[in-house]
Amino acid sequence: MLNRDGQSRSTFWATVLPPTLWVAVFFLVPLGIVWLYSFGQNEGLTGISLTGTFANYVRAFDPLYLQIFAKSIFVAGLTTLLCLIIGFPVALAIVFADEKSRTWLLMLVMLPFWTNLLIRTYALIAVLRTEGFANFTLEWLWNNASGVMTFAGLAPLGDFQPLQLLYNNFAVVVGLVYVHLPFMVLPLYAALDRLDKSLMEASLDLGAGHLRTLFSIVVPLAMPGIVSGVIITFVPALGAYLTPDLLGGPDSQMIANVIERQFKRANDWPFGAALSFLLMYATFIAIAMRSYLTRGKAVDAHGI
Amino acid sequence: MDVMSEKSAKSLVKPIISFRNVVKKFGSMVAVDNVSLDIEPGEFFALLGPSGCGKTTLLRMLAGFEVPTDGQVLIDGQDMGATSPNQRPVNMVFQSYAVFPHMTVAKNVGYGLKIDGVPAQDIETRVQEALELVQLGHLAGRMPDQLSGGQRQRVALARALIKKPKVLLLDEPLSALDAKLREAMRFELSQLQQKVGITFIMVTHDQDEALAIASRIAVMHKGGISQLGTPSDLYEFPASRFVADFIGSVNMFEGTLLKDEPDEALIGCPELAPHAIHLPHSAPGNVNAPVWVAIRPEKMNLHKNSDEPPPVRDCPAAHNVCKGVIKEISYLGDTSIFHVQLANGRLVRVSRPNRSRYDQDNYGWGETVWVSWSGSSPVVLLS
Numbered sequence: 001m002l003n004r005d006g007q008s009r010s011t012f013w014a015t016v017l018p019p020t021l022w023v024a025v026f027f028l029v030p031l032g033i034v035w036l037y038s039f040g041q042n043e044g045l046t047g048i049s050l051t052g053t054f055a056n057y058v059r060a061f062d063p064l065y066l067q068i069f070a071k072s073i074f075v076a077g078l079t080t081l082l083c084l085i086i087g088f089p090v091a092l093a094i095v096f097a098d099e100k101s102r103t104w105l106l107m108l109v110m111l112p113f114w115t116n117l118l119i120r121t122y123a124l125i126a127v128l129r130t131e132g133f134a135n136f137t138l139e140w141l142w143n144n145a146s147g148v149m150t151f152a153g154l155a156p157l158g159d160f161q162p163l164q165l166l167y168n169n170f171a172v173v174v175g176l177v178y179v180h181l182p183f184m185v186l187p188l189y190a191a192l193d194r195l196d197k198s199l200m201e202a203s204l205d206l207g208a209g210h211l212r213t214l215f216s217i218v219v220p221l222a223m224p225g226i227v228s229g230v231i232i233t234f235v236p237a238l239g240a241y242l243t244p245d246l247l248g249g250p251d252s253q254m255i256a257n258v259i260e261r262q263f264k265r266a267n268d269w270p271f272g273a274a275l276s277f278l279l280m281y282a283t284f285i286a287i288a289m290r291s292y293l294t295r296g297k298a299v300d301a302h303g304i
Numbered sequence: 305m306d307v308m309s310e311k312s313a314k315s316l317v318k319p320i321i322s323f324r325n326v327v328k329k330f331g332s333m334v335a336v337d338n339v340s341l342d343i344e345p346g347e348f349f350a351l352l353g354p355s356g357c358g359k360t361t362l363l364r365m366l367a368g369f370e371v372p373t374d375g376q377v378l379i380d381g382q383d384m385g386a387t388s389p390n391q392r393p394v395n396m397v398f399q400s401y402a403v404f405p406h407m408t409v410a411k412n413v414g415y416g417l418k419i420d421g422v423p424a425q426d427i428e429t430r431v432q433e434a435l436e437l438v439q440l441g442h443l444a445g446r447m448p449d450q451l452s453g454g455q456r457q458r459v460a461l462a463r464a465l466i467k468k469p470k471v472l473l474l475d476e477p478l479s480a481l482d483a484k485l486r487e488a489m490r491f492e493l494s495q496l497q498q499k500v501g502i503t504f505i506m507v508t509h510d511q512d513e514a515l516a517i518a519s520r521i522a523v524m525h526k527g528g529i530s531q532l533g534t535p536s537d538l539y540e541f542p543a544s545r546f547v548a549d550f551i552g553s554v555n556m557f558e559g560t561l562l563k564d565e566p567d568e569a570l571i572g573c574p575e576l577a578p579h580a581i582h583l584p585h586s587a588p589g590n591v592n593a594p595v596w597v598a599i600r601p602e603k604m605n606l607h608k609n610s611d612e613p614p615p616v617r618d619c620p621a622a623h624n625v626c627k628g629v630i631k632e633i634s635y636l637g638d639t640s641i642f643h644v645q646l647a648n649g650r651l652v653r654v655s656r657p658n659r660s661r662y663d664q665d666n667y668g669w670g671e672t673v674w675v676s677w678s679g680s681s682p683v684v685l686l687s
Contacts, residue, residue, distance in 0.1 A: 196402065198400050199405075201367075201389070201396075201402065202398055202402035203404075204368075204369075204388070204389040205367055205390070205395055206395065206463065206464075206467065207390045207419045207420055217404060221405065221406060
């Protein structure tokens, strides 16, 4: 008995200690240092003195930065909404696909995950730029339409003006939606897949159409998945750095770009740290909202 | 003339459901193979068969969740074609009950009426009526996760019946209930059916359930209907070895038809040698051709050991008997099943009702006994 007790205690520490140390050394301690920096001020070129000042936070509430925060939240929110609108039908289609193609469809959703973000972003640049594939396609359509109109005896359409698809807010949102779509599709798929299909059949059987069934049965029962998907998409989209940096124009910077500039070009670590923590608090609020929205709603979607 | 009268006799009762040469394939797998079946209004009909026999597919084609690959499905004379489930005059009780977990009992039951645009006032009255019908009037405000399995099933029943369907479809309605409740619900289901007068069609793999509830049963096997009839038809006059074996338990003997006269038939079975099976009537099949003989365990009798075989009623001496040793006794309370091993190793099951509280030890393990059956007990089968 004693032996077993001792054994289970050593097993407990053996399994608990390594991950605890890992989290402490590689996450909590660096995070704590940055947190402390946020209450400090620059001293010379490299030194930071921890003076306990709130000046960095006060500065962060300057309208200039608040505006960027607000814009980041708006862009991340729009990205999340678009991901939901695109992702929900995609997830639903995968759930209802036959077993063989389901694996492949899920694979197609996840494939971009395994490709470097930088490469994907540059590929998107190749698609969106003035001399890119999107404009090539549009030009081809334009010229053909023009040809048809000439053929029909109407005035031709004039020269094709390539659309400015890159280096603006549009490109940033397109890029963010593209990058974050899997984050939305996977939790939605998980929630919809768990849903008992006979619940939908029962709704149809009772006279409801497909759309009615979708909104009365599927969406309410998939709500935990929808909320998860929204949070999991919104949080990384809010902190997006590479996408607005590469695809955005001068007015497209998001909060992460500002933070990066503080740490690198401006060499203002304390201010960068303060902004980082404000971003983190915003994330915490989003996650808290999630648990608030799904509280007590652990409805078993298996169909009771 | 004959054809005319037959035709008019047939159309006296217009079937509420007609399957006409219905075929359903999933890829290369044939789930339903050329089924034709008429179901009359007011019947409690059961589709009975082992899993994978196509019974659920047949039911789902009625509900509209599957579309036949070939053939026609008619409901009340109307070809359903590819009519979607929400346009059909049938409602279904699902195996999992499919009670919407995010709605109260009342909301669940009223769901179909709300979709039909029934005024809220009427919905409330009719929901209460429907809930009273299934004795759940007091639970209208509950959420489904606060209900027991049996109560959820009642909700599913009320939810389907409130739409006043022409046919109620039940997919394995009792399979998720525990044994005691299942028995009570059998009785309740048939009571309910008589009360509302709607045609019920039930899918089940449980032969006891089908025998107990249904007025007519179609036994399905490998996508087709093996036999169609009343419960006693199927039990007492099975048409094939599959039906005899699937419904109830049976002792099956392989043999040869030795003699076939209008008032006497003899069948020799190697397993029962030297005794033969005697029937006081003619048997199907040709003389000297192989046949199968099915005898129900409760239609066999046990006799104490003796040198001469015991006399059997309506039967020449030394026929319809065999001798063996009791290898095992399964005591089931109301009956006991005796497993009697014949000299050649074959086991024969004989069941006896335990009529008295004291004589159950009449026959013991290892005892040598005679087994007999009357001439009317065996069923001769050709397939």
